[in-house]
Amino acid sequence: MTDAATIRERFRERAFIADEAFATALQIMLALEKPLLIEGPAGVGKTESAKVLAEVLGTRLIRLQCYEGLDAIAALYEWNYPRQMLHARLSESEGSSLEEREAQIFSERFLLKRPLLESITEAQSPVLLIDEVDRADEAFEAFLLEMLAEWQVTIPELGTIRARHKPHVILTSNRTRELSDALRRRCLFVWLPYPSLDQEIDILHARVPGLAERLAHQIASLMQVLRGLPLRKAPGVAESLDWALALMSLHRDHLDARALEQTLGCVLKVHEDHAVMNAHHTALEPILEGAPGALESGGHSRETDFGFGSVSTPRR
């Protein structure tokens, strides 16, 4: 795990196609022990990259999903109040002093660790994924800043807990809100764009084994066109993978107008987008019509499939 080439290889083994720029960013992040802020459109694999990184490093992935209203308590720790109550009740008759009982109640046994506290008490540096940090509010962002700088948490009843091992931090953002300058400066930054046509074909083959070459090409080409349309929700890589699986399960080895109609739900998730696509159908037609299958009325095409359903294509 020292250089970008190795990282790429390890990621590829786990069916994550990382380009050189992204792999180098990960390498720098690991070497500098700095958080990495990944921005990009939805569904390009920001979250997935953190999962794969944890796998590759052989450590735990601790995920903090951000949402509006997320506060420090929910991210750090809470006391297990019902359990404390129960314990207090049960130990009433023991005759121990108030101080002793208090110390028992406020011990680590009754502490519910939330992701941030958990990440600094791990025995081995985990990967801490702070997902969709743009959805949390600015107050939380300020708290996060402090956390990323200090790597310690003070619990009044227990004292200060310092990180034994700094976690590898990955933050993701969909740019629904502009992040503060301070947070940006604390992090390394990488922009993860939609994959290019070739990259997407590569990803499809890596993630959906047995996908016909021609189908992969058609899906990727159509995705390139769709992402250029003024859609409410442009399809990401996740959508193309879903779509490929759906088409495979329908035993399709190519895309025609009918197959597109049947499986459109995998690609366009907002009803209004269907109208947008229909308005631009001329842009899609060359891809669909380019398939020999469309002309041969559903016959198996020779170059991809010898009538055995599908052929596995070599990974590139």
Add this chain to the structure above:
Amino acid sequence: MYPFASLPENLIAFCAVLRRDHGFRIGPGELHDAARALEVVDLSDEHAVRHALRPTLSGTLHDATVFDQAFADFFFPRPFGDRHDQRPSVRRDPESDAVSSEERFEQERRARSPVDADAVDVAPEAPDGPIAPLETTDSDLEEAAPLAHDEFNLEYLAEVLTQYGQPPRIVGAPEAVIPAAQLLPEFPAEMVDALTAGQIRNGRDFRVSPFQVRPSGRFVKAVTPEGQLVAIGEARLPHLYHPVLVL
């Protein structure tokens, strides 16, 4: 091959360019990170260096988008004659009746230097565009001293331009001379001391202050403190100019 001798110097200069020209917000922290990032990648691999610097120096999508071009411009400035792709937009514009003095100078330089014979063959696109009348005013002529070593001969310039089928409209007597320092107002002037001036006359490359001359500028005038033009330098590297015309 890089603008400065040492890696830290190059990095600092590059960061200064990113800050000044592209609005990057780079502080000492980012600079430090960038230097550390360079320690972990293969420095002989241009891509690796680029990919290592991008995440450390850029903070927003805009930064990341313009980074590659800025990197190429700084570390691999465009070689000679590679500007054809940019030029037509200027030339074909019928509205513009002014060709920058940078281009005028370029044409002249090509015509003069025999090694650039190929370039002259390419040049026929030149007549397409109008060449601006030389902006020689009477006051210029009045100021003009008798032929000195730092002055262009207008007659000669006219001859060169005529080769492109566009004889310049010269106001005043054809044998008039004007101070060269005023002839090319678009070239930034870099003040050089007597010692450097001597070296430049002997063909040595010269450096210009990075705070005065933008690295994108192709030509600069080297001028003595007294205002005498020593040479015209062409960018070899950012801030490093080679005298192509010594006067």
